[in-house]
Amino acid sequence: MEKKNKPKYGSLSNILFTIRNIIRIDKVLLVSMCALVFCTVAQPIVTVYMPKFIVQFFEEGRGVNDFLLLVVVFGAVSLIIGQIKSFADGYFPRMKSLYRSMRLGVEMCMASMNVDYKYLSSELGQLENEKAQHAISNPSTGVEQIVVRIVECSANLLGAIVYIFILSSLNPLVILGLVVCGAVSFLTGNLVNKYRLKHKDTISKIDQKTYYSITISKDRAYAKDIRMYGMYEWLSSLMQNYVGQMLTWNKKISLRIFFSEAVDGLIAFLRDGLAYLYLISLVLAGSIPVSEFLLYISAIAGLSMWVSGFARNAILLNTASIEVSDFRVFLDKAEENLRQEQPKREFDVPMSIEFRNVDFAYGEHIIFKDFNVFIGKGKKVALVGVNGAGKTTLVKLLLNLIEPDKGEILLNGIDSKQIDLKQYFSQFSIAFQDALILAYGLDVNISMRDSNDTDQQKVDRVIAEAGLDKKVQSMKKGKYTSCEKYLDSEGTELSGGERQKLILARALYKAAPVLVLDEPSAALDPIAESKLYESYHAMTKNKTSIYISHRLSSTKFCDEVLLLDGGHIAERGTHNALMQQNGIYAHMFEVQSHYYAQEESGEPA
Template structure:
């Protein structure tokens, strides 16, 4: 369904003024005001200089009076143009600063928003559109100052010229205003159509962007060549591009119709106005100086009306983009991120977490991913959560870590519902190694500490615990070695197992109470995975530890194992207890054992 802008034009203008004031860039406001005054002065001086000169020649004033008057006009123009030029340069970089402050706020929103928003398709579509409003000097959040300046100049001059025309012929005034209003509302209808279909175009642009990046994705290079899918990808790309081009073509037709009607209105408006003016002069109703003044006024007034309406139209478009920025920055947060409720810190750093009849269903999903989960995780316990892919293990962990909230049921921390606490405080309890981990474009030390404020002694201890010291010492720059070759040409690379140890060191560096390992070794072979899990077991003695895996043999050391199937806890116990039950856990364990034994024999 097409949407209307959530905020009015006036509301968005005041938002930008308030934001500019709040960011201590007041020079933009004062500079814009002075530029408006200077430009109005320039237009009025240029309007009157020729008629005044002709009038002085007709009345044969003295040379001294003629020279003084002309000099005053020229001096006024010099001062006004100098003021405009100077203030334009003064506020130029301040306008950029305001836009970059908004970019920083947008980045902050993306990085700190509640995790359910990360899964919200509308949130990310809105985010993509928001980037368009801040990505260049011509973007709405910077260009608004230019439009506001032009608008106020046009409005002030419109009032002055309105008065001049009203003293000549009221019908001319009415014709120019009516024709210009028709033109404006025609343009406005096109602008509204584009804004109301922004979500539709945003989805198209997302697909276009994805298809464009496919050719840049080196991970697909082998498949494209081996399976010969280049032509197939080209066909899909062409289809995606065609859909977007069709939408733009529909929009362009509306713009074309609007422009043709505008040109016709301009022709009729000028023809009628000139007939009236020439007729008045030929009948000696006005002098030559007045003829020149009214001719300039009519020509300029027509452009002022059109310009004023064009600026209003531009402001409406800019307001649409600013509305999108505001909608994104003010996007509702399902979690409490600024709660003042006291967080129940434990004196010994250990916590009990309890699930009470927890259900979870992803947005727009038909079935529950988790069903009636009842679970108590004791302080210091080593808990394994195992099961096949898609069983619901990772969803359970996301709820445990507070990244998702149950659709039904409660999660309790030491008996308190976690929904009442600042979610950021709750996050501080956890350190994690996930299946996919982010490598920061920075040094190894920075990647461990996740900060520029680095405790190098602690980094070295964590590197040693993660059995990565030998590798680090072999590097010429040691902990100062850079990672991420996309950013640094001299960055080093690590193997899959070395990266997993680096991520473990990162998790150990954080002073957390609960350590979560969500299938971090899924890309490793079973033997390497088993060895790494044994190290995890040794290194997590002082933590409440949660291990997630679909390989059952890797978590035998845990105090308790939950076997998850179809979103429910189907079996629970130690490894030996679950084998003795001869249930689903035993069947899957036997199948995996045979598979790995068979693989070893073949090798």
């Protein structure tokens, strides 16, 4: 269990990663970090030496001028350190938070867009994504936290070295004792850390559930259903339950922290007590003057502070480092995916599509078993089948969004795995059933690019082809109207049918060699639907196309009908041939035309 949870990257590697990034992104931030380390160590040294020198000057019977000089020198040194510190204090806190949220946050989003879709939609991918997000989500975690801890640890380490140097004339056993005490408190603190690490996955799973329940409770998209279906109590108890679980874990961890801090306090008490006794005995024996006593007593207290500070911060650094490792694991996935690029190829259009001996299952749920189909170049096929037959799954397999468990999917006879993924994606124009509409203008929602990079003439053409022209004309800002009110109060809200037309327009704009429409007419009114059929021929000119629909009348516009049933193509042929065959298709068609007979005045087409 522990082994499995061992982070991929160790602390040292993560420190180097952080510093490399800081140098890449903001060199001044690194300067301010060094300045902070310097000031953190230098300031107390001034306060350690000041009383020592004053007493020493008294002991040596120096004159007023010497005292004045002492004050001036210390004043000047303090002033310089103070100025450096105010620069660091001003720069560091602001920039480290930008480093996390703006710089690496953006890189994380870019990584999310580049990771393999199959990985991202898998359970592992979701969990790893969540953990990586956590590493950049706030100042007390991961990426920003490690920056803070690098500064603290460096200051403590440097302080300890300087103080050991100051104390070097004392019995080395004293120094050894102080360092051992620090090591013991580090080890007890580290037990807490190990515990946290062991249960990290469980905790992030609860975190994920908590976040999800909170998100749906406040998301506008769910607001209607929450009200209409009275989901308040259930959602509240869900949230409270998850928050309760989080609290339980926090309690378990807090208890361990309390224990380790109690041990820490006890060690500090013994350590300081013994050191004081030893120094007082030296003064009483006349081995050191009072000025030295003052120096050592503050240096011992200081060294204890540096050592225990280092121990505490090293633990926090370690915790942050685990999160940074999570972050890097996710970034690696994106880079791996980019590196996996296959050579670009030339494709003849129109294209042929083939599924060869394909097995696919969602977990235990087998969808395809030894599935075979060939769709010739430029063929327009209709894919039909009952709900859940696997039509959308077939499309996702074809698009390489999910991977077959066995077998191959070929485009123009080339195995899809041998084709560069970005180039592969660019071969398909697809209207998804559940496509997303962005809170930007209609034109942007069609081109999926910035308005300035959009071919506006083409947009006008596909708006007309998809039957959206009336809607566009009715709006003050026309095709530039935002499709949501989220970013623009003058935005519109599209009806189900209008959304579907927009998604169709998007697929047409892309004008890729293969057109796949997944139930494009489900929300269309009969007039819009018949218009879609009319223009379908023009849309699919010189393209291979797959048209999925429940409305069997649409199949007449296609060269061939493929009926998906029981995980294979059960029937295949033209509409007329399948009607003659009098099988499943003919039966489905008859049931449907029975209901449309009156509506479409006896003509079930």
